[in-house]
Amino acid sequence: MSGYLLGIDFGTGGAKAALIDDQGNDLGSTFREYALITNNPGWSEHDAGRYWPIAREIISETLVQAGVSSREVKGIAVSSALPSLVMVDKDHTPVHNAYNLMDRRATEEVKWLKDNIGDDRMFATSAYRVEDHPNLVNLLWERRNRPDSYKTIWKALTIDGYIVLKLTGKASVHYSGAAFFGVAFNLRERAFDSRMMGEIGIGMGIMPEIHESADIVGEVTTAAAAETGLAAGTPVAAGQVDCSASWIGAGATEPGDIQSNLGTVGNLGVVYRDIDFAFSSIGRQLMNFPYTLKDTFVTVPTTLTGGQTIRYIRDNFSDAERAVEDSSGLSSYDLLNMQAEKVPAGSDGLLVLPYLMGERSPLWDPNARATIIGLSLNHTKGHLVRGFMEGVAYAMYHNFTLVQKAGLPTNLPLILNEGGAVSRLWRRIITDVFGVQTAMVKRRTGAPFGDAVLAGVATGVLGGFSITKEWTAYVEPLEPDLAAHQIYEEYFQLYRKLYLDVKDDFRQLAELRNRRPAE
Numbered sequence: 175m176s177g178y179l180l181g182i183d184f185g186t187g188g189a190k191a192a193l194i195d196d197q198g199n200d201l202g203s204t205f206r207e208y209a210l211i212t213n214n215p216g217w218s219e220h221d222a223g224r225y226w227p228i229a230r231e232i233i234s235e236t237l238v239q240a241g242v243s244s245r246e247v248k249g250i251a252v253s254s255a256l257p258s259l260v261m262v263d264k265d266h267t268p269v270h271n272a273y274n275l276m277d278r279r280a281t282e283e284v285k286w287l288k289d290n291i292g293d294d295r296m297f298a299t300s301a302y303r304v305e306d307h308p309n310l311v312n313l314l315w316e317r318r319n320r321p322d323s324y325k326t327i328w329k330a331l332t333i334d335g336y337i338v339l340k341l342t343g344k345a346s347v348h349y350s351g352a353a354f355f356g357v358a359f360n361l362r363e364r365a366f367d368s369r370m371m372g373e374i375g376i377g378m379g380i381m382p383e384i385h386e387s388a389d390i391v392g393e394v395t396t397a398a399a400a401e402t403g404l405a406a407g408t409p410v411a412a413g414q415v416d417c418s419a420s421w422i423g424a425g426a427t428e429p430g431d432i433q434s435n436l437g438t439v440g441n442l443g444v445v446y447r448d449i450d451f452a453f454s455s456i457g458r459q460l461m462n463f464p465y466t467l468k469d470t471f472v473t474v475p476t477t478l479t480g481g482q483t484i485r486y487i488r489d490n491f492s493d494a495e496r497a498v499e500d501s502s503g504l505s506s507y508d509l510l511n512m513q514a515e516k517v518p519a520g521s522d523g524l525l526v527l528p529y530l531m532g533e534r535s536p537l538w539d540p541n542a543r544a545t546i547i548g549l550s551l552n553h554t555k556g557h558l559v560r561g562f563m564e565g566v567a568y569a570m571y572h573n574f575t576l577v578q579k580a581g582l583p584t585n586l587p588l589i590l591n592e593g594g595a596v597s598r599l600w601r602r603i604i605t606d607v608f609g610v611q612t613a614m615v616k617r618r619t620g621a622p623f624g625d626a627v628l629a630g631v632a633t634g635v636l637g638g639f640s641i642t643k644e645w646t647a648y649v650e651p652l653e654p655d656l657a658a659h660q661i662y663e664e665y666f667q668l669y670r671k672l673y674l675d676v677k678d679d680f681r682q683l684a685e686l687r688n689r690r691p692a693e
Contacts, residue, residue: 176635177248180236180404181625182229183416184254184333186210186274186438187485189225191232192622193240193247196635198645200619202240204232211271215687216540218276218531222260222268225333226340234403244405249629250341250394251387251411253419253621254333255438257354259309261316264328266339270320273312274333275439276478276531278540280307280315287311287357291373299370300353301361301452301462305538308356313376330355330380334413341402341410342392345382348412352384353463361452361464385412387466388632411632414466416621417443417474420591422466423624424615425646427639429470430583433615434604436594439534440480440566442574443472444582456580459536460573466628467639473582475573479530481594483544483562484510486530491555511599513556514563519606519658520665523548524557526565527673535573537673541684547672563600564662567607568669574608587611589648592620598650606658607666613648 176196183190188207194200206228211219237244259273284304287296293304302308309330317324329345332354339345352359358370366381385391389412399406414422421433421443434442447470452462457473465472479486488495488506495506529542546561577584588610594600595614605612617623630636 178242178246179626179629180247180250181622182252183621185416186255189228190622191236192619193236194626202236204235216278218274219271220274222272229337230402237403244403247408248635249409249633251625251629252334252337252413253416253625255416257308258333259312260331260333260336261327262329263326269323269327278532280311283311283314296357300356300359302356303538308354310355310357329382338410341394341398343395344392346385346391347382348385348387350415350464387412387414390632409633411629418466419621419624422639423627424591425643430585432584433589433591435592436481437592438482439476439478440570441474441476443474445472456576461535475535477569478534480566483528510559511597514560515599517556517560519661521557521561524553524561526561528562528565541680563603567604568666571607587613591615605652606655607662609654609659613651616647616649
C-alpha cells in the first residue's frame with residue numbers, strides 16, 4: 175500500500191470529500207448541502223464564509239470515517255463548479271458573497287465589453303462567450319458597483335482555488351479554471367493578455383498563478399493541519415473543474431469518451447485534442463475548456479438548471495414529500511420520481527422550457543426563464559416533475575445534435591454520471607430523447623473520486639489517469655425505445671419553436687423585472 179488520497183469537490187449545491195486507497199477503493203466520504211442565495215433578480219451566490227468551515231468538517235469526518243491516519247494521506251486535490259468567483263483580501267478573507275455559475279447580474283458589463291472590446295476579439299482570445307458571465311465579467315461588475323470594496327480585493331479565485339489557498343497559503347488556479355475567467359485569458363498561450371486586461375481596467379496582480387491540473391502548488395500548512403486534522407506538509411495539487419473530476423474518475427480518459435452529469439446543471443462532455451474546435455463556429459455555440467489531461471480539451475454543452483429543476487420542485491412545492499422523508503427516511507426525490515413514473519412520454523401534452531436562471535449553450539440567453547405550456551386540470555405534480563425532466567433532456571439533446579453536426583468522434587454508449595442520473599426514470603427519458611445507448615457509472619462517489627485520482631497522479635502514487643478505466647464499472651445499460659424516441663422528436667421540435675416564439679418576450683419581461691420603482 176503506497177498510501178491514501180483525498181479528493182474534495184465544491185459543487186453549486188454542496189460539497190463532498192472522499193478518501194481512496196491506491197487500488198481505487200472507497201474508504202469514506204462525507205457530504206454537506208449548502209444554500210443558494212438568490213435574493214436579487216439574476217443573482218446566484220453562496221455565503222463564501224461557509225466554504226472553509228464546511229471543508230474542515232468534511233475532511234475531518236472523512237478521515238474519521240475511513241479510520242485512516244492523516245500521516246498516511248499522500249496527496250490532496252480539489253475541484254469546483256465553474257465559473258465561480260471568490261474574492262479575497264490580503265488576509266485571505268472573502269470579500270462579499272461568492273458568485274456561482276448561475277449568476278447573471280452583470281448584463282451591463284457584457285454589453286460594455288461587446289461595445290468596447292468586441293465580441294469576436296474576446297472569443298478569438300479566450301474561446302469563451304461573455305454571455306456566460308466568466309469571472310472577468312463579474313469583476314467588472316464589482317469594480318463598477320462596489321468600488322470601495324473592490325479596492326480591497328487581493329486575489330480573484332475559483333471556489334477550489336480558495337480551498338487550496340486555505341490549505342496551502344498559495345493563490346493559484348489550474349489551466350482549466352483559468353479558462354473560466356474568459357475575456358482576456360488567452361487559451362492558446364495559457365496566459366492573461368496584459369494589453370486587454372489594461373483595456374478593461376483590471377490589474378494583472380489580482381490574478382492567481384496558473385498551473386497544470388497535476389502540478390503540486392503547495393503543502394498543507396501547520397495552521398490548516400490544526401483545523402482539518404490533516405498532516406502538515408501533505409502535497410496539494412492545482413485541481414480541476416468538477417465535471418472533469420467526475421468524468422476522469424469514471425474512465426473518460428481518451429478522445430471521444432462521452433459522459434453526462436445531472437448535477438445542479440445538466441451537461442455532457444466529449445474529450446478531444448484539437449484546440450481549433452474550441453474556436454470553430456460550432457464550438458462557439460457550445461462551451462470548451464482544457465481537460466484535466468495535459469494537451470486535451472473537453473466540449474461541455476450545458477443547460478444551466480439540470481438537477482436543480484427537481485431540487486427547486488422539492489424545496490418549494492413538496493412539503494408532503496419532505497415530511498415523509500423526515501419521518502421515514504424515504505427520499506423525497508424518490509417520492510417525486512414515483513409520481514413522475516406514472517406519466518407517459520410527452521407528459522400528456524405538458525411541455526417545459528427548464529430555464530430557471532437563464533440558459534447556457536446553445537441559446538446563450540440570460541433573460542430566458544422556465545416556461546410551462548399546455549398545463550391543464552388533468553395534470554398533476556407528477557406531470558410537472560416529468561415535464562421538467564423531459565425539458566432538461568431536450569436542452570441536452572439540442573446540444574448533442576450540434577456535437578453530432580460538428581463530427582466530433584463519440585465513443586458510445588453515453589455514460590451517465592452523478593446527481594440526477596441516479597434516477598432510472600430520468601436515464602430512461604434521456605436514452606429515449608437522444609435515441610442512443612446509455613449506461614450508468616456504478617460508483618456513486620462522483621467528482622471527489624476523480625479529485626483523489628488527480629492527487630494520486632500529481633504525487634506519483636498513481637502512474638496515470640488511464641487506471642480509472644480498469645476501476646470503473648458501467649451498469650444498467652439502456653437501449654432507446656424507438657417509439658418513444660419518435661414521440662420525443664416531435665415534442666423536441668415544438669420545444670425549439672417555443673423558445674423562438676417567446677425569446678423577445680423573455681427580453682421584455684427582464685426589462686420589466688429590472689425596472690426600478692420611481693422614487
